[in-house]
Amino acid sequence: MITSELGSVGIVETQYFTFAEPPNELQLDCGRKLGPITLAYETYGQLNADKSNAILIIHALTGDAHVAGIDPADDTHKPWWDTMVGPGKAFDTNRNFVICSNCIAGCKGSTGPSSINPATGKPYALDFPMLTIADMVRAQKELIDHLGIKQLLCVVGGSMGGMQALQWAVSYPEMVRLAIPIASTARLSPQAIAFDAVGRHAIMGDPDWNGGNYYGAVGPAHGLAIARQIGHITYLSDKSMHQKFGRDFQDKIKPDYDFVTEFKVESYLSYRGESFVGRFDANSYLYITKAMDYFDLAQPSGDLRKGLSAVKAAFLVISFSSDWLFPSYMSKEIVSALRRNNVDVSYAEIQSDYGHDAFLLEVETLTRLITNFLEYAVPRSTDD
Amino acid sequence: MTKRTNSDDKLRPEFNYIVDLVKSGSSVLDLGCGEGQLMKALQERKHARVQGIELSDTAVQACVEKGLFVYHGDLNEGLADFNDHSVDYVILTSTIQVLQRPDLLIVEAARVGKKCIISVPNFGYWRVRFQLMFEGVMPRTSNLPYQWYDTPNIHLTTINDFKRFCHENDLGILAETYLVMGECDCTRVSFLPNFFADYGIFVLEQRSAT
Numbered sequence: 069m070i071t072s073e074l075g076s077v078g079i080v081e082t083q084y085f086t087f088a089e090p091p092n093e094l095q096l097d098c099g100r101k102l103g104p105i106t107l108a109y110e111t112y113g114q115l116n117a118d119k120s121n122a123i124l125i126i127h128a129l130t131g132d133a134h135v136a137g138i139d140p141a142d143d144t145h146k147p148w149w150d151t152m153v154g155p156g157k158a159f160d161t162n163r164n165f166v167i168c169s170n171c172i173a174g175c176k177g178s179t180g181p182s183s184i185n186p187a188t189g190k191p192y193a194l195d196f197p198m199l200t201i202a203d204m205v206r207a208q209k210e211l212i213d214h215l216g217i218k219q220l221l222c223v224v225g226g227s228m229g230g231m232q233a234l235q236w237a238v239s240y241p242e243m244v245r246l247a248i249p250i251a252s253t254a255r256l257s258p259q260a261i262a263f264d265a266v267g268r269h270a271i272m273g274d275p276d277w278n279g280g281n282y283y284g285a286v287g288p289a290h291g292l293a294i295a296r297q298i299g300h301i302t303y304l305s306d307k308s309m310h311q312k313f314g315r316d317f318q319d320k321i322k323p324d325y326d327f328v329t330e331f332k333v334e335s336y337l338s339y340r341g342e343s344f345v346g347r348f349d350a351n352s353y354l355y356i357t358k359a360m361d362y363f364d365l366a367q368p369s370g371d372l373r374k375g376l377s378a379v380k381a382a383f384l385v386i387s388f389s390s391d392w393l394f395p396s397y398m399s400k401e402i403v404s405a406l407r408r409n410n411v412d413v414s415y416a417e418i419q420s421d422y423g424h425d426a427f428l429l430e431v432e433t434l435t436r437l438i439t440n441f442l443e444y445a446v447p448r449s450t451d452d
Numbered sequence: 453m454t455k456r457t458n459s460d461d462k463l464r465p466e467f468n469y470i471v472d473l474v475k476s477g478s479s480v481l482d483l484g485c486g487e488g489q490l491m492k493a494l495q496e497r498k499h500a501r502v503q504g505i506e507l508s509d510t511a512v513q514a515c516v517e518k519g520l521f522v523y524h525g526d527l528n529e530g531l532a533d534f535n536d537h538s539v540d541y542v543i544l545t546s547t548i549q550v551l552q553r554p555d556l557l558i559v560e561a562a563r564v565g566k567k568c569i570i571s572v573p574n575f576g577y578w579r580v581r582f583q584l585m586f587e588g589v590m591p592r593t594s595n596l597p598y599q600w601y602d603t604p605n606i607h608l609t610t611i612n613d614f615k616r617f618c619h620e621n622d623l624g625i626l627a628e629t630y631l632v633m634g635e636c637d638c639t640r641v642s643f644l645p646n647f648f649a650d651y652g653i654f655v656l657e658q659r660s661a662t
Binding site for chain 1: 503509512513515516517518519520521522523524525533534535538
């Protein structure tokens with residue numbers, strides 16, 4: 069067991085890696101090529117001599133490379149998984165070299181639709197090629213190669229990050245020793261695609277979206293805020309909404325019988341929507357949700373077992389009882405396919421009321437499971 | 453369950469007999485594996501490739517803590533993920549009596565395992581019989597510690613019932629071990645086991661349907 073003090077990784081600096089310079093652009097699933105590509109990334113802890121202690125953490129839909137520590141440039145920039153990454157924590161930076169990069173198509177320092185298209189000198193906007201989860205992983209692989217790492221001790225992520233963790237184990241089986249997809253799926257459900265589609269409709273229906281060409285102008289603030297509000301509804305659970313808001317009114321005890329924001333839950337969603345607009349690019353939201361929608365590891369055969377046949381990593385699959393966006397059956401489907409393929413896999417469903425957001429909140433149970441899995445799990449391929 | 457809590461993670465004495473039954477280097481699926489003490493012993497002493505299925509979330513966490521691979525799920529859902537004879541041993545220790553349909557899972561276990569090791573508390577044990585006969589109460593023993601109203605043991609069996617079940621379901625009994633449990637040890641019983649033993653361990657094999 070870990071005995072060191074829990075702590076912060078302290079001040080971290082975002083780094084940038086640029087690759088795929090023409091004519092060596094990255095080949096994408098859609099048939100198009102993209103380059104040059106810049107990835108924003110952060111690292112914590114030290115890579116050991118044989119480069120065997122690297123852990124790649126992958127963020128969810130709207131996350132970024134800043135998974136832990138303090139951003140010296142911006143103290144409002146909160147790390148998204150600081151409870152899990154640091155000295156003595158689940159991803160122990162005293163022992164491991166932790167890497168987190170912003171995905172391509174993002175807007176947090178990595179190349180995305182808001183980046184300048186070198187061919188035109190203007191932001192890509194909708195000239196940005198359509199991406200897949202596998203493309204995001206292809207780009208990350210370039211970064212891992214650049215860091216000189218032959219095999220990752222672990223690839224881990226929640227939600228979309230979990231999809232990428234799975235994709236890593238499929239695309240680069242020799243490079244992944246352990247994989248931990250949390251609150252994730254091997255194929256996005258029609259329900260989740262539906263919510264993504266409504267979010268995109270909200271953005272694209274906003275006149276200020278202007279066919280994606282809004283850079284330098286106001287942009288589709290209203291549409292993006294609605295998309296974010298829809299997202300937030302899907303991240304909570306019925307029970308967590310009861311606990312968090314109930315039927316309470318915001319700053320009053322009786323209704324005024326009008327259409328201004330009255331209920332506490334309304335106020336929360338409005339706040340979440342508005343604060344999101346300031347920190348996220350609407351076109352990135354379109355591209356990333358579309359990449360999630362396309363994600364289906366069972367293709368082309370339709371059989372997930374075949375889709376996962378290349379996997380060599382040992383898995384810890386985790387789901388949450390109240391997550392209705394990525395319900396437990398989706399995790400069980402992954403586990404079932406892996407077991408049929410004779411892959412070593414552990415599966416745990418954590419009892420939680422937090423819904424999909426639980427992967428950010430159930431720190432204690434996640435820490436216990438992950439710390440021990442990283443410490444003791446030995447995949448059979450390397451054990452023999 | 454009849455499983456006693458084992459806060460110190462010590463292997464229950466009757467498990468030593470089960471460990472002895474497993475061939476070195478085998479693959480093992482432990483159904484209702486609890487906190488993984490038996491799996492750990494099999495891994496260490498027999499270099500077995502072990503995996504378990506367990507319903508309790510705290511027990512699942514305890515297994516992961518031991519570096520064991522475990523699936524958090526309900527045995528009543530069956531073993532559809534496993535191909536015929538895909539593991540060397542499927543093990544069910546003191547588990548079948550808590551299942552909705554032990555008959556279905558035993559047959560499934562014998563399909564998935566080349567061999568199947570099943571242990572059962574014996575309801576034909578003399579102390580059980582005497583409590584019912586002379587005191588007129590629902591029997592409670594160290595092996596069956598629950599009251600009638602809170603017991604998870606909904607399908608208790610005697611050694612004779614179990615053997616008859618095996619016979620009727622084309623399950624060959626390759627080995628049988630009968631024990632009587634003491635405080636911290638257990639002793640083998642060979643004379644009239646259905647009367648003198650409170651625990652039976654069976655190694656089963658699906659008889660070919662030729």
